Amino acid sequence: MGVKGTVLKYSLAAAIVSTSFAGIPFSEKGLANHIGAQTAFASVSYSQQAVNRFNTVYAALSTQGKADVNTARQAIINLESSQRAAIAGPIADKLNVSDENRAALADLVVDLLSIPTTLSVSALEEIQTNTEYRDALKSAAVGVGVTNTSAITVDAVAKAAVDAESYIGKQLKSKSLTQLIALAKSSAERKTLVNGALNSALSVSTVSELRELVTNAGITGDDVVQAVEQLRTEIGTDVFDDAAEAIALAYLSTLTTTTTTTNPSGSTVTGNTAVDQSFDDLLSKLDGATDAQKLEIAKQALALFNQVLKDSGEVNVSALVTISNGIASVDPSEVVGSKLDTVIAAFEKLQQILKAAGSNEKASAGAFSINLGNIDSSSISVKLSEEVMKKLNASPFGKLNVAMNGLTVSVPNSSEYGKAFGLSVGTKNASTEPAVEGYPAVSSVYNFGLSLGGQDVHEFVNPIVVRIPLGNLNGVDKELLSVAKIVDGKLTFEGGVVDGDTIVESRDTFSSYVVVENKVTFGDIASVKSWAGRQIEVLAAKGAISGRSENVFDPKGSVTRAEFAKMLVRALDLESSGLTSSFSDVKSTDWFAPYVAAAANKGIINGRTTTTFAPNATITRAEMATMIARALTLKTDVKAVENVDAALKAFSDAASINATLKAGVALAAQEGIVIGNAGKFNPNNNASRAEAAVILYRTLQVK
Numbered sequence: 083m084g085v086k087g088t089v090l091k092y093s094l095a096a097a098i099v100s101t102s103f104a105g106i107p108f109s110e111k112g113l114a115n116h117i118g119a120q121t122a123f124a125s126v127s128y129s130q131q132a133v134n135r136f137n138t139v140y141a142a143l144s145t146q147g148k149a150d151v152n153t154a155r156q157a158i159i160n161l162e163s164s165q166r167a168a169i170a171g172p173i174a175d176k177l178n179v180s181d182e183n184r185a186a187l188a189d190l191v192v193d194l195l196s197i198p199t200t201l202s203v204s205a206l207e208e209i210q211t212n213t214e215y216r217d218a219l220k221s222a223a224v225g226v227g228v229t230n231t232s233a234i235t236v237d238a239v240a241k242a243a244v245d246a247e248s249y250i251g252k253q254l255k256s257k258s259l260t261q262l263i264a265l266a267k268s269s270a271e272r273k274t275l276v277n278g279a280l281n282s283a284l285s286v287s288t289v290s291e292l293r294e295l296v297t298n299a300g301i302t303g304d305d306v307v308q309a310v311e312q313l314r315t316e317i318g319t320d321v322f323d324d325a326a327e328a329i330a331l332a333y334l335s336t337l338t339t340t341t342t343t344t345n346p347s348g349s350t351v352t353g354n355t356a357v358d359q360s361f362d363d364l365l366s367k368l369d370g371a372t373d374a375q376k377l378e379i380a381k382q383a384l385a386l387f388n389q390v391l392k393d394s395g396e397v398n399v400s401a402l403v404t405i406s407n408g409i410a411s412v413d414p415s416e417v418v419g420s421k422l423d424t425v426i427a428a429f430e431k432l433q434q435i436l437k438a439a440g441s442n443e444k445a446s447a448g449a450f451s452i453n454l455g456n457i458d459s460s461s462i463s464v465k466l467s468e469e470v471m472k473k474l475n476a477s478p479f480g481k482l483n484v485a486m487n488g489l490t491v492s493v494p495n496s497s498e499y500g501k502a503f504g505l506s507v508g509t510k511n512a513s514t515e516p517a518v519e520g521y522p523a524v525s526s527v528y529n530f531g532l533s534l535g536g537q538d539v540h541e542f543v544n545p546i547v548v549r550i551p552l553g554n555l556n557g558v559d560k561e562l563l564s565v566a567k568i569v570d571g572k573l574t575f576e577g578g579v580v581d582g583d584t585i586v587e588s589r590d591t592f593s594s595y596v597v598v599e600n601k602v603t604f605g606d607i608a609s610v611k612s613w614a615g616r617q618i619e620v621l622a623a624k625g626a627i628s629g630r631s632e633n634v635f636d637p638k639g640s641v642t643r644a645e646f647a648k649m650l651v652r653a654l655d656l657e658s659s660g661l662t663s664s665f666s667d668v669k670s671t672d673w674f675a676p677y678v679a680a681a682a683n684k685g686i687i688n689g690r691t692t693t694t695f696a697p698n699a700t701i702t703r704a705e706m707a708t709m710i711a712r713a714l715t716l717k718t719d720v721k722a723v724e725n726v727d728a729a730l731k732a733f734s735d736a737a738s739i740n741a742t743l744k745a746g747v748a749l750a751a752q753e754g755i756v757i758g759n760a761g762k763f764n765p766n767n768n769a770s771r772a773e774a775a776v777i778l779y780r781t782l783q784v785k
Contacts, residue, residue: 138416141397141401141414141417142417143398144393146328150325151328153324153325154317154322154324157318163188166192167185169309169313169316170191172304172305172306172308172309173191174188176299177225177299178222179218179221179225180221183218183221183222184218190219191309192313222295226298227298228294249283253275276304277303278303280302280306281303358427358431360386361383361428361431364379364382364386365438368435373440376440376441380436381441384443386432390424394422395448395449395450395451397414397418397421397453398455399412399414399417399455403454408459408460409459409463410454411464412454412463413464413467414452415469418450419470422474422479423473426476429447429478432445448479448480449479449481449483449492450474450477450479451483451484453485454485454487456487457486460508460509461506461507461508461509462508463504463505464506465503466502467502467503468502468535471499474499474500475500481493482495486507487551489549489551490548491507492547492548492549493505498544501534501535502536503533503534504536505530505531505532506529506531507531508531509527510527510529514527515527515596517573521566521598522598524553524554524558524563525553525597526553526596527595528548528550529593529594530589530592530593530595541591541659541660543658543661545590545655545658546588547586547587548587549581550565550587552597562601562620563580563598563600564576564577564600564623565596566595566596567593567595569593573596573598574625575624576589576624576625577625577652578624588656588657589657590658599623602622603619604618604633604634607635610638610772614637614773618775621778621779624652626652626653627771627774627775636771638770638771639770640700640701640770640771641700641771642697642699643700644672644677645674645771646701646706647678647687650686650713650778651677652677653778654713654717654778654782655717656680659676661676661679662675663678663682664693665678665693665695667696678697681709684713684716686712686716700768701769703756703764703769703773704739704743704747704763704765705769706769707777708747710750710781711750712746714749714750715749720749723748723752726744726748730744732761736763738765743765750777751763753784755781
């Protein structure tokens with residue numbers, strides 16, 4: 083069994099102990115009636131602590147972990163009555179009840195043991211309001227001599243649950259991974275842990291009646307462990323272990339640990355003790371190791387870090403979402419901060435090992451993902467604290483993904499967003515939006531809002547990427563789909579790349595957006611239609627190119643440097659608000675100023691001199707190919723050509739290409755973006771508008 087697997091049984095028992103206590107339905111009233119609506123939890127502190135704690139664990143489950151837990155839940159639902167009786171036996175055998183009540187108690191025990199697969203108020207309430215369960219518990223309490231059963235309230239049970247969970251957390255958080263494994267391998271130690279939690283929970287003076295019931299019946303932690311083991315047998319060891327692993331990892335990841343450091347952003351990072359110990363064990367092995375052994379240790383450290391990323395790189399917070407007055411809101415700062423702490427601490431340890439081992443291995447973290455699930459609300463609000471956003475800045479993650487209802491908003495890891503973060507998303511049916519009339523809409527209308535540090539922000543230097551889900555595409559030309567911005571009751575077309583059943587678009591402003599099919603026609607492209615017609619229509623649909631006047635494209639006209647700057651930036655989604663250029667011949671009021679600034683700041687376009695851009699000068703084919711090549715290396719993983727001369731060999735006039743432009747032309751040729759004519763590239767010819775459309779269209783096909 084692997085490292086994770088060996089920790090499962092005892093950590094699952096920990097989750098079950100705390101969850102089961104919170105769910106025992108002793109009160110006559112329903113759980114919701116007893117502790118109030120979700121918005122009123124503050125009046126009953128222990129109930130809130132219990133429910134919030136369990137929701138935090140549930141939110142910490144990975145996507146696969148959640149699926150594994152749900153598989154186990156379904157297996158439990160399908161259990162036969164005889165199997166339920168076997169599972170409940172160790173506990174039910176100690177209660178003096180009738181056969182009818184015993185069957186109800188068996189169902190209750192199984193439900194309580196399976197609560198970690200739901201961890202919700204509704205699941206507890208369903209158990210709480212079950213008449214058969216209530217009658218069976220009353221009978222059991224009377225049977226062991228409990229006289230004041232009404233004093234055993236849900237709040238008292240929740241208080242016991244908080245104490246049990248606290249006891250377990252204290253036991254686990256200070257142990258190294260080696261100690262945790264040793265504990266997991268010892269059945270006796272696991273039973274000691276569960277018995278300790280049980281005794282701790284029952285030692286609270288305010289739950290004396292609860293203690294009386296359990297003590298009089300002779301129920302011990304050993305009985306809970308036996309019931310769990312029997313549950314594992316009945317639903318299948320693999321199904322149980324997969325779910326147990328998911329719950330164990332989620333539970334352990336939410337524990338407060340004692341390893342703290344200060345990261346470059348100035349915020350405090352709390353690491354996972356077990357993970358820290360594992361890296362420290364590898365670091366200690368470097369002493370006296372050979373070069374080959376050091377490289378192997380470095381690979382092991384990288385594998386361990388990748389496992390940390392897998393376990394802590396995403397969080398499902400659907401259980402934390404609340405809906406009030408039609409607005410769904412969530413602030414998962416606690417669980418997100420905990421996960422980021424683990425990754426940051428692990429990354430720092432990894433860097434120490436790689437440096438000490440003299441390894442060139444690199445770690446890539448990708449995106450940290452927050453999944454809200456499917457929410458039945460047209461207005462959603464997500465908040466993260468400044469501390470959490472600064473932790474993101476200090477982490478190796480390149481971006482933050484926030485997903486909901488098929489929509490994903492990707493925020494780059496930038497100091498620009500290192501403030502208290504607020505994202506709002508409103509949706510409405512496109513048929514209710516007047517601006518969409520006349521266009522086939524294939525998405526809802528989305529209204530995006532962003533606040534940083536409590537201030538609304540409408541433009542940002544580091545663009546945010548939105549992935550919008552598409553609806554029915556029957557009869558729609560997918561290449562002509564565009565994300566459209568709604569401005570003053572009209573649509574402006576921003577582009578976007580269709581990826582499966584979504585469209586992806588980078589935005590440097592937030593407003594209202596919808597995805598539509600945009601058919602654009604020109605009356606003067608017949609002469610180029612056979613080789614450039616489709617390309618012109620697609621680029622025009624996405625707002626990357628436009629006509630010289632109404633219905634006039636001028637396909638054979640030359641392209642100016644300013645025009646191509648706009649074409650390139652719009653086609654490849656390179657807009658970036660707030661940027662300026664230092665060229666003396668580009669005024670801030672010029673229509674092309676933001677496009678020149680974006681391209682120049684990204685190193686895609688250079689000036690004709692150090693101080694001038696020459697916006698109205700025509701652009702040559704070689705210059706256009708070079709700009710395209712620079713944009714490709716920025717937007718994709720396309721690499722520079724190693725043998726430039728070989729890549730240009732197909733062009734008989736390669737010698738006439740300016741030496742500073744050869745590398746760019748070579749890359750564009752290698753990717754099939756420029757193909758020449760009759761064996762020639764004609765590098766110094768002015769590029770036509772039709773040629774620009776074709777080259778940009780080919781560029782969009784490079785993934």
